[in-house]
Amino acid sequence: MASITGGPSLRYRNVASGSKVQKSKTLDPRFYLVAFVLCLTTPLMAGPRDGGNLAGDASRAPADDAISVEQLSADSYSRRQAAMMQMWRLRETSRQAVQDAARHPDPEVADRANWILRQWRRGSLPETPPELARLLQQDDDPSVLEELLEVGQFGAVVVAVEESAGTAQRLLLNQRLAAALNRRFPVYVRRAYQDDLLMDLLRLVDLVADSKEMAVCRVQMMQELGLDIDDDHLLPQAAENWTPMVRREAEIVVLAVLGRNEDAIARAREHGDESLLRICQMLNGQWQAIAEETVRQAAQAEEGSTERSRLWCQALVAADRANDDGIRNQAVKELVAIPVTLSDASVDLRWKCLASHGFVDEAITILARSEEVSDAAKRPRSDSAAVVAISAARTNRAFEILGYPYNEVDAKLQTWIAEAIEEQSQDTNDAKTLGTTPRVAPKLNRLLSLMRCLLAVGREQAAWTIARDLSDSDTIVGSQRVRDTVLITLLVTNRDDWMAALAVRPGESSLSSETQRLLVASLSDIDSKTWEMILESISVMMPTTPFDQRVQIAFDLCRGEIPEAFEDEKRLQELYQTLTSSRDYFPAAGERSLVRRSLPRRLNTQLANLFSELGQAEIASEILATLAASGDIAATFSIAQRELELGRAESALTGFDRVWKSVAASPRPALSAATVRYLRQNPEPIHHAAKATVAQWILARRQGHLTQAESLERQLRLMLCSPDLTLRGELLEYLGDRGERAITLEGYRSLLPMAAFGSEGATELYDVARNYSTLVREHDPMDAAKWFDLAIGGTLETTFFRSVAYISLPVFVRRWQLEAAIEKGDEQQVQRHLDRIYQLDPLDIDVAERLLPKMRAKGMDAIADASFQRVWEAGRAYIAEYPFDATAGNNLAWVAAMNQRELEEAARLSEQAVYFEPESAIYRDTLAEILFLLHRVDEALQIESGCLLDDPGQWHLHQQIEKYSEAMAE
Numbered sequence: 001m002a003s004i005t006g007g008p009s010l011r012y013r014n015v016a017s018g019s020k021v022q023k024s025k026t027l028d029p030r031f032y033l034v035a036f037v038l039c040l041t042t043p044l045m046a047g048p049r050d051g052g053n054l055a056g057d058a059s060r061a062p063a064d065d066a067i068s069v070e071q072l073s074a075d076s077y078s079r080r081q082a083a084m085m086q087m088w089r090l091r092e093t094s095r096q097a098v099q100d101a102a103r104h105p106d107p108e109v110a111d112r113a114n115w116i117l118r119q120w121r122r123g124s125l126p127e128t129p130p131e132l133a134r135l136l137q138q139d140d141d142p143s144v145l146e147e148l149l150e151v152g153q154f155g156a157v158v159v160a161v162e163e164s165a166g167t168a169q170r171l172l173l174n175q176r177l178a179a180a181l182n183r184r185f186p187v188y189v190r191r192a193y194q195d196d197l198l199m200d201l202l203r204l205v206d207l208v209a210d211s212k213e214m215a216v217c218r219v220q221m222m223q224e225l226g227l228d229i230d231d232d233h234l235l236p237q238a239a240e241n242w243t244p245m246v247r248r249e250a251e252i253v254v255l256a257v258l259g260r261n262e263d264a265i266a267r268a269r270e271h272g273d274e275s276l277l278r279i280c281q282m283l284n285g286q287w288q289a290i291a292e293e294t295v296r297q298a299a300q301a302e303e304g305s306t307e308r309s310r311l312w313c314q315a316l317v318a319a320d321r322a323n324d325d326g327i328r329n330q331a332v333k334e335l336v337a338i339p340v341t342l343s344d345a346s347v348d349l350r351w352k353c354l355a356s357h358g359f360v361d362e363a364i365t366i367l368a369r370s371e372e373v374s375d376a377a378k379r380p381r382s383d384s385a386a387v388v389a390i391s392a393a394r395t396n397r398a399f400e401i402l403g404y405p406y407n408e409v410d411a412k413l414q415t416w417i418a419e420a421i422e423e424q425s426q427d428t429n430d431a432k433t434l435g436t437t438p439r440v441a442p443k444l445n446r447l448l449s450l451m452r453c454l455l456a457v458g459r460e461q462a463a464w465t466i467a468r469d470l471s472d473s474d475t476i477v478g479s480q481r482v483r484d485t486v487l488i489t490l491l492v493t494n495r496d497d498w499m500a501a502l503a504v505r506p507g508e509s510s511l512s513s514e515t516q517r518l519l520v521a522s523l524s525d526i527d528s529k530t531w532e533m534i535l536e537s538i539s540v541m542m543p544t545t546p547f548d549q550r551v552q553i554a555f556d557l558c559r560g561e562i563p564e565a566f567e568d569e570k571r572l573q574e575l576y577q578t579l580t581s582s583r584d585y586f587p588a589a590g591e592r593s594l595v596r597r598s599l600p601r602r603l604n605t606q607l608a609n610l611f612s613e614l615g616q617a618e619i620a621s622e623i624l625a626t627l628a629a630s631g632d633i634a635a636t637f638s639i640a641q642r643e644l645e646l647g648r649a650e651s652a653l654t655g656f657d658r659v660w661k662s663v664a665a666s667p668r669p670a671l672s673a674a675t676v677r678y679l680r681q682n683p684e685p686i687h688h689a690a691k692a693t694v695a696q697w698i699l700a701r702r703q704g705h706l707t708q709a710e711s712l713e714r715q716l717r718l719m720l721c722s723p724d725l726t727l728r729g730e731l732l733e734y735l736g737d738r739g740e741r742a743i744t745l746e747g748y749r750s751l752l753p754m755a756a757f758g759s760e761g762a763t764e765l766y767d768v769a770r771n772y773s774t775l776v777r778e779h780d781p782m783d784a785a786k787w788f789d790l791a792i793g794g795t796l797e798t799t800f801f802r803s804v805a806y807i808s809l810p811v812f813v814r815r816w817q818l819e820a821a822i823e824k825g826d827e828q829q830v831q832r833h834l835d836r837i838y839q840l841d842p843l844d845i846d847v848a849e850r851l852l853p854k855m856r857a858k859g860m861d862a863i864a865d866a867s868f869q870r871v872w873e874a875g876r877a878y879i880a881e882y883p884f885d886a887t888a889g890n891n892l893a894w895v896a897a898m899n900q901r902e903l904e905e906a907a908r909l910s911e912q913a914v915y916f917e918p919e920s921a922i923y924r925d926t927l928a929e930i931l932f933l934l935h936r937v938d939e940a941l942q943i944e945s946g947c948l949l950d951d952p953g954q955w956h957l958h959q960q961i962e963k964y965s966e967a968m969a970e
Contacts, residue, residue: 072101072109084112088119089126091159120163125156145173146180146680150664152191154200161207174238178210183683185217185722186690187663193715198225209236212250213723216257216754220721224714229258249757252276256283256753276757278314282790283753291318291327298334309338309346310797313353317793320357328357336362340369342377351388352796356806358839360392363806368401380439383449384803390456391804393843393874395882398453402446406881409454409462417469420447424475424482438478440485444470448489455493458884458916464498471502480514487518492802496522500555504548511551519551523558530606534558537578541571560613572611576619579607603627605634628655633662633679637688640695649699656692656699663689687727690719691734698738713743720747725754729768736775748772752787756794766791777816781823785816811840815847822854830860834867842874843888848895868899879909886916890923897929906930921947925957928964937967 071083087094101113119125122144129151148157157177164170181188181204192201202225205218218236222229234254239247248271255264261284268277281290298311312334319327335350336359347370355363367385374381389398399406404416420443431438447466454463467490471483483502490496499522503515511519520528535554542550542565556563557575566572580603603623612620627635640655663685679685693716700709720743722728728751735744752772755765769791773784792809795801801809814837821829837844848871855864875892879885890913896906910927917923924947932940941964948957 072112088116120159152195154197154204158203174208177208182723186719189718206236209238212253215250217721217723219254253757257750287318287322291322306345342373352806356810358836364389375442383445386449388803390453391807393841402450404450420444421473421475428476457882484514500552504551506548509547526558540578572616633685633688644695656695659692660689687730690731733771765794781816782820785813789813845891849898886913889913890926894926903934921951940964
């Protein structure tokens with residue numbers, strides 16, 4: 001195997017360009033034209049690439065010692081010209097001579113040498129295609145070198161980079177090329193692979209790498225190309241110009257990706273970087289060491305400082321994973337003892353850390369106290385305390401925190417609404433008078449939280465009353481209406497389907513930009529332009545229908561639901577025709593058009609997906625075909641993907657080939673300059689092309705084209721070296737969805753440590769770990785739990801996640817750890833994980849439904865029985881107090897059915913859930929199963945048959961009917 005050190009390796013010398021010389025006054029200006037023509041017409045004498053340069057053909061090149069400065073001052077003009085062209089061709093052997101000649105006292109010699117140097121710095125070589133050679137002669141802008149990349153002239157770009165050393169353009173050149181590599185890496189890999197130029201591409205990465213991601217890209221490319229990795233040169237040559245901090249981090253990340261965790265820890269310790277050391281120790285599971293060191297640092301931190309709080313949080317995180325109860329309890333005590341003040345910046349971190357580690361009541365206390373302090377200081381409050389309490393099955397405490405007793409809801413709800421509106425109006429007026437920024441008043445905040453709590457316990461009518469009355473109010477909050485504040489709250493509930501009904505009052509004829517933004521935010525895969533197209537098309541179709549009803553119709557359609565007005569399929573055909581027609585839309589009197597008066601004509605893949613969801617496959621196909629014909633890469637990929645799924649191999653291959661041809665983005669008559677620029681700057685087409693490679697690989701294997709499949713797999717593996725971590729994540733997710741488990745796991749195991757160290761503008765560890773954990777949890781729940789746990793820990797200092805995540809996500813981790821412990825038969829760990837789950841959520845149903853039977857199968861009957869009784873009693877007490885929560889009643893009944901215990905009481909709970917939600921096939925299915933277990937098989941079969949009529953697509957229902965029918969026959 002070749003080594004990265006020595007010989008024609010990736011280590012380069014930086015050769016200065018030499019001192020400036022005065023431009024010759026005697027050299028004929030026509031010399032430059034002649035030289036340029038020669039570069040286009042002289043037969044090429046370039047030999048094989050070596051070390052990123054062009055080595056001359058040994059059979060035709062003169063001896064090395066024959067290349068000298070004197071050749072450029074020969075008596076004969078033709079000899080001087082031939083020597084110049086020879087030196088230009090044989091850069092590897094003539095480079096020093098050219099450097100010397102550039103400082104020669106003879107002006108003609110110096111001019112000839114400097115001409116050669118300029119060609120090299122431009123990336124202009126004898127074999128450069130003529131059209132590119134002309135472009136390079138016309139423009140010295142570094143962006144021109146990107147054209148060389150696009151046509152696969154990687155060796156020429158390497159020459160340009162090397163020769164730019166010491167020039168003012170070097171930094172800009174490196175930045176431009178690094179950005180292009182990051183953006184279009186799969187395209188360059190494919191070109192380099194096809195032209196056997198992978199070493200040139202690797203050398204280019206080595207020269208222009210500007211980040212730890214590119215450092216990892218280089219090392220992984222070396223692995224794929226079978227090159228040894230020398231410990232003295234873990235980083236690319238470009239790292240010579242990095243800051244010490246970037247070099248340090250990149251070196252440690254490279255070691256971690258190579259699986260050399262102990263070496264990474266040693267380097268981090270050697271550099272004295274505590275942050276990097278902690279990440280390395282986390283990846284290596286050294287939680288006890290982290291806990292002990294963090295406690296030492298916390299004890300030395302300033303009393304009451306945010307840093308001290310942060311360190312105690314880190315100590316809790318580490319001690320919990322090391323099962324060190326002493327440090328864990330000490331950390332909890334310290335975090336709870338810190339007083340909550342207005343200036344306390346650690347509140348958010350403290351409550352999240354405590355809650356996610358099972359100290360939920362302590363976390364709620366800190367949150368509630370923080371909200372009281374905010375109220376007293378007339379500052380905005382979060383009202384997270386009640387939401388966390390509801391999420392953790394501390395329902396009574398949630399209503400207590402809000403100051404709205406549950407047993408008074410029916411009698412006092414209207415009074416509470418009126419008081420909230422009055423306080424908000426007063427606060428807004430006071431803010432205007434004082435010239436301050438208005439806030440959401442405390443009572444309004446609490447009322448919105450009450451709405452969320454009521455939804456959680458099944459009191460939907462009371463929650464609707466709050467939402468409707470507030471939305472109908474003219475009260476202003478800051479620069480928006482209370483209505484928009486209600487919509488923002490609904491976005492994080494299970495009733496975002498109410499939004500359209502609240503967004504427009506009867507009689508109104510327009511949507512505010514903020515209200516429209518919120519409506520669109522509640523719709524998956526629909527952007528504002530597509531929403532506007534649909535709404536205006538409906539307005540054309542139904543001009544006499546009130547505006548609020550048109551909004552509701554558009555909203556229902558965008559959610560994939562067919563409203564009553566569109567039950568006739570011809571209406572959906574008409575909608576499509578209207579979307580593509582050329583008629584102008586003239587709003588009714590007093591109605592403001594949402595966009596321009598002329599209807600937008602641009603179709604997109606969102607519309608195709610929408611019609612597909614609405615059961616209009618032919619329209620969806622027509623839209624995609626239209627888009628693909630116009631060059632839309634996403635549509636082309638979608639069509640090819642559909643053909644792949646339908647088993648139409650040739651058609652699918654044609655589509656995927658078309659994707660690649662489009663992404664190549666070479667200037668051609670069919671493409672405008674703007675289109676070429678878009679294709680090269682936009683990452684989405686590149687992601688489609690990379691996924692197309694996966695599909696081509698799968699098809700090649702299916703068709704038995706093993707050589708082609710091997711070639712595509714190698715390209716795919718090289719693409720997975722991309723410095724763009726977002727591309728890697730999407731590509732791995734696509735591979736996982738297609739069942740390519742081996743290569744997917746391999747890719748994740750290098751991506752996960754990279755994401756753990758953080759990457760600006762790239763995929764976060766949470767996203768990567770979530771996808772990886774989903775992939776491996778069935779086969780390796782412990783590994784799934786490890787990475788997802790690390791990812792959750794990394795979110796404690798962010799504001800991206802909703803407060804409920806710090807209850808629900810840790811429960812997922814503990815469930816997976818519980819599964820692993822059950823599989824191993826480790827009763828002590830089983831009990832430990834069960835205790836933590838019930839600390840977080842005493843009503844957790846998944847464990848009781850799915851995992852208790854597994855415990856019994858492993859002989860852990862006593863633990864399983866005690867766990868069931870724990871959930872059953874907590875659930876019964878909850879339902880007795882909140883009987884309208886049909887979901888909780890159904891879930892508890894199903895748990896009883898899965899464990900075949902308390903069946904009589906379970907039947908009563910199930911009947912109650914069906915009473916409140918008679919349309920739910922899921923709830924009726926639960927009742928049928930319980931009746932079957934009670935040997936009331938005929939009733940079970942009747943109920944299940946009705947469920948099947950309502951939801952014939954549910955395969956589970958077919959299986960249940962078969963089971964009940966067989967029982968009846970027996």
